[in-house]
Amino acid sequence: MLRYALLRLLGAIPTLLLVVVLAFLMVHAAPGGPFDAERALPADIEANIAAAYHLDEPLPQQFLRYLRGVLQGDLGPSYRYRDHTVSALIGAAFPLSLRLGATAMLLALLVGIAAGSVAALRRNSVVDRLLMGFAMTGISIPVFVVAPLLVLLLAVKLQWLPAGWSGNEGASRYLLPVIALALPQIAYIARLTRASMIDVLGSDFIRTARAQGLRTAAILRHHALKPAMLPVLSYLGPAIAAILTGSVVVEEIFGSPGLGQFFVRGALNRDYTLVLGIVIFYASLVVLLNLVVDLLYAAIDPRIRHR
Amino acid sequence: MSAVRGFWRRTRDSRAAMFTGGLLLGIVVVAIVGPLVSPHDYLQTNFDELLRRPTISDLRFFGTDDLGRDLFVRSMMGVQVTILVAIVASIVSLVIGVTYGAIAGYVGGRVDAVMMRFVDTLYALPFIFFVILLMVAFERNFLLIFIAIGAINWLDMARIVRGQTLSLREREFVQAARLTGVSSLGIIFRHITPNLVGVVVVYVTLTIPQAILVESFLSFLGLGIQEPQTSLGALVDAGVNQMEGASWMLLIPATLLAVILMCFNFLGDAMRDVFDARDSR
Numbered sequence: 001m002l003r004y005a006l007l008r009l010l011g012a013i014p015t016l017l018l019v020v021v022l023a024f025l026m027v028h029a030a031p032g033g034p035f036d037a038e039r040a041l042p043a044d045i046e047a048n049i050a051a052a053y054h055l056d057e058p059l060p061q062q063f064l065r066y067l068r069g070v071l072q073g074d075l076g077p078s079y080r081y082r083d084h085t086v087s088a089l090i091g092a093a094f095p096l097s098l099r100l101g102a103t104a105m106l107l108a109l110l111v112g113i114a115a116g117s118v119a120a121l122r123r124n125s126v127v128d129r130l131l132m133g134f135a136m137t138g139i140s141i142p143v144f145v146v147a148p149l150l151v152l153l154l155a156v157k158l159q160w161l162p163a164g165w166s167g168n169e170g171a172s173r174y175l176l177p178v179i180a181l182a183l184p185q186i187a188y189i190a191r192l193t194r195a196s197m198i199d200v201l202g203s204d205f206i207r208t209a210r211a212q213g214l215r216t217a218a219i220l221r222h223h224a225l226k227p228a229m230l231p232v233l234s235y236l237g238p239a240i241a242a243i244l245t246g247s248v249v250v251e252e253i254f255g256s257p258g259l260g261q262f263f264v265r266g267a268l269n270r271d272y273t274l275v276l277g278i279v280i281f282y283a284s285l286v287v288l289l290n291l292v293v294d295l296l297y298a299a300i301d302p303r304i305r306h307r
Numbered sequence: 308m309s310a311v312r313g314f315w316r317r318t319r320d321s322r323a324a325m326f327t328g329g330l331l332l333g334i335v336v337v338a339i340v341g342p343l344v345s346p347h348d349y350l351q352t353n354f355d356e357l358l359r360r361p362t363i364s365d366l367r368f369f370g371t372d373d374l375g376r377d378l379f380v381r382s383m384m385g386v387q388v389t390i391l392v393a394i395v396a397s398i399v400s401l402v403i404g405v406t407y408g409a410i411a412g413y414v415g416g417r418v419d420a421v422m423m424r425f426v427d428t429l430y431a432l433p434f435i436f437f438v439i440l441l442m443v444a445f446e447r448n449f450l451l452i453f454i455a456i457g458a459i460n461w462l463d464m465a466r467i468v469r470g471q472t473l474s475l476r477e478r479e480f481v482q483a484a485r486l487t488g489v490s491s492l493g494i495i496f497r498h499i500t501p502n503l504v505g506v507v508v509v510y511v512t513l514t515i516p517q518a519i520l521v522e523s524f525l526s527f528l529g530l531g532i533q534e535p536q537t538s539l540g541a542l543v544d545a546g547v548n549q550m551e552g553a554s555w556m557l558l559i560p561a562t563l564l565a566v567i568l569m570c571f572n573f574l575g576d577a578m579r580d581v582f583d584a585r586d587s588r
Contacts, residue, residue, distance in 0.1 A: 015428050022432075023440060030444030140569035142520055144527045144540070145561045148547045152558075156551050241433045249527065253547060264528055267443045275443050279436045286433045 004305040005295055012291050019283040020070055024063055027276050053077070075277035080269050086277035089262060094281075097251065097258035101243045104178045108185035108239070113232065115186070116193025117220065123198060131190060138187025143246040147180035147253045164255050177254045181246050185239050192231050200228040226300070233297050237290040244282055317581045324577035327570045334567065338386035347377035349384050350535050358553045369559050373549055381537055382560055386567070388538040389519055392453060396518040397511050399457025404464025405507060409495045411465070412472025423469065426462055434459040435521060442530045452531060456521045460514045467506050475499050509578045516571035523564060539564040 041049075050056045054065060069076060075086035115135075119128040138146075154176065155163035162173050200206065201224060209219050251260035259278065266274035298305040319325065342349065345366060353375035361370040361378075369378035411422040438455045445451050475481060476499070484494050523540025525531030532538040539560050546557030 015431055018428060019432065022437060026437065026440050027444045030446075136572070137565075137569065140516075140572050141565045142524065142568070144524060145543060145564060148543070148550060148557055149561060152550050152554055156554075237431075244433060245435050245524075249524070252528065263439075267439050267528070267530055270443055272443065275440055279440050282436050283432055287431050290431050 001299065001305055004298055008291055008294055012287055015287050016284055019287065020067060020280055021063075023276055023279045023283070024066060027272050028059060028062070053079075070280065075280065076273045078266075078271055078274045080266070080271040080274065086274050089274065090259060090278065090281055093257065093259040093262050096256060097247050097260055100174065100177055100181065100250070100256065100258065101247055103174065104181035104185070104243055105239065107178060108182040108189055109232075111182070112186045112189025113193050113229070116190040117197055117225075117228075119190065119194040120197035120201060121216070121220075128194075132194065135187040135190045138184055139191070141184070143180060143184055144249040144253070146183050147176075147250050150176055150180050151253070173254075173256075177250045177256060180250050180253075181243055184246070185242065188235065188239065189232055192235055193228065196231045197224065197228040200224050230297070230301060233293065233300070236293045237286075240289045240293075241286050244286065321577050321581050324574055324581060327574040327577065331567070331570045331574065334386060334563075334570075335390060338383040338390070341383040342380045345377065345380050347380050349376060349380040349537070352376055358549070358556075360553075361555055361559075370553070370555050372545060372556055373553070378556065378559060382539075382542060382563060385537045385539045385542045385560060386563060388532055388536065389522060389540070389564070389567070392456065392522045392532075392538070393515045393518040395453045396456035396460070396522070397514045399454055400459070400461040400464060400514055400518075401507065401511055403458065404461035404510075405468050405500060405503065407461065408465035408468030409472050409499055409503070412469035413476055413491065413495050413499060415473070415476070419469070423466075426465055430462055435524065438521065438525065439528075439530060442525065449532075452522065452525065456518050459521060460517050464507070464510050464514070467510055468503055471503055471506055472499055475502055509575065509581075512571060512578050513575040516568050516575070519564075519568060519571070539567075 047056070054062055057065070066076065073087055075090070078084050078086050078089060081089060115131050119131045122128050151163045154161045161176050163176070164173075206219060206224060209223050214222075247258065248260035248263055250256075251258045252264050255261070259281075263275065263278045263282075265271075266278065347366070353371070356367075356371050356375045358373055359367055359371040359375075361368055367377065367379065369382055372378050372381065407422065407426075411419045438459065441451060441455050472495075481494060481498055484498050489497070519539075522531055523538060523543070526538045526540030527544045529541075529544065532541050534541070542560035543557065543564065546553075546560055550557040
């Protein structure tokens with residue numbers, strides 16, 4: 001297991017390097033510089049700015065400087081939020097996004113697995129059809145449509161929950177963003193759980209357990225749940241990426257001051273270094289969390305690590 | 308090409324595929340014909356008719372937006388743009404994916420291993436963020452949107468095509484072509500690719516909704532299609548700002564987007580069933 005973990009960790013290094021190279025090249029291949037939008041400056045001032053941000057160096061040298069910074073956790077200064085480094089902005093904004101995302105993930109797992117299991121146990125019943133109908137709808141409707149619809153229904157029409165972030169205190173302001181983030185994932189996880197649970201429930205060892213007179217609840221808890229969870233576990237990687245992407249929209253809609261909002265603002269303000277830094281941060285996060293999921297998978301299913 | 312005809316025959320027999328396909332076709336026809344026959348223009352602002360509710364009278368089926376522009380015509384233009392972007396992006400991903408997958412599968416060996424390792428590496432990356440980065444760096448270039456969205460979705464296609472090519476390459480007709488001296492590229496494009504039509508059609512139907520999703524996501528954030536051009540994502544974004552007073556501005560484009568996405572998802576599922584039916588036969 002340790003050998004497997006080390007190998008996978010080494011395997012992630014080229015991916016992370018690719019992330020930095022890709023992101024850096026994309027920004028620097030673009031025509032024009034970050035300060036072009038402002039009115040024309042005298043040549044010597046322009047040269048001074050270029051020198052201050054090391055834009056006068058050849059590209060490979062700029063890249064190595066940037067890479068060295070990234071390795072030390074320094075993503076450079078923000079072009080628009082003067083006096084702030086990108087790392088400091090990420091450090092300030094990320095905890096809120098993490099809280100929203102982690103809660104949504106947990107909710108999606110709980111509800112999705114429960115709904116999927118119920119659908120599998122009551123296969124082809126009305127409950128199953130209803131649940132799977134909801135799930136297909138949930139998969140088809142993107143987060144940026146779900147979120148405003150929830151606001152319209154629960155906040156504007158029924159006035160049960162607050163719509164915005166500022167001016168509201170307490171846990172209630174977390175509810176809508178978390179539900180909006182979790183809903184599509186609930187749909188995916190429910191479908192996955194149902195399919196794999198049906199598969200597992202049809203296998204020989206479950207039939208044996210049933211023949212021995214075990215109650216359905218006990219079969220589910222002790223025998224069926226763990227093998228049925230493997231496909232769900234391997235979906236966690238894409239789910240994490242989807243929740244990160246979703247959080248960008250959700251934070252924009254609800255106005256919660258997390259990293260997603262900084263990202264959108266940065267993109268609209270053409271704050272190169274901020275966007276570059278956040279992309280690298282997000283991508284590395286996804287790569288590393290994928291690695292964690294893979295290791296979890298290997299820890300649970302020994303067939304993987306002995307292949 | 309008998310492969311294509313057989314595929315069409317099986318598709319025709321699938322009720323789900325015909326229904327969702329028909330519904331989509333209907334939406335596209337209305338989206339193209341609607342703006343032509345409507346008396347209203349999608350750019351014309353009208354300050355006497357701000358935020359009018361949808362009515363049948365004077366053909367304001369979907370009402371007007373906060374600048375008095377006709378929302379029916381704008382929604383239909385949005386559908387046009389959304390579907391156009393999705394189709395072009397899917398063609399981009401089709402060309403990249405089929406070429407990449409077919410070459411990896413046909414050449415095989417170490418080249419194949421390296422090419423597929425690269426695909427695995429790319430799989431782990433959240434591409435949407437890189438697309439946003441591109442949009443920031445290149446100032447929302449329209450053409451770039453197409454290419455960038457297409458460049459995201461070729462990975463699945465490459466994998467599937469490679470798998471099919473691996474098995475096709477051992478078949479007699481490929482051996483025969485090789486014996487008569489056809490070049491490798493000639494075999495890939497003349498003999499292998501035509502036999503990939505089935506899988507490719509299935510995966511293109513599954514790629515289109517993903518492309519729609521990416522485009523509308525970007526437009527929603529204000530990073531995709533720019534005013535006065537519009538797309539369903541941009542319309543949803545405009546609707547969010549007006550939802551307290553004029554909920555139709557949100558509900559109409561949101562419903563259209565959801566229905567289109569759902570149709571493509573169902574169609575893709577149905578097509579996969581059609582295709583699997585051939586495999587099991």
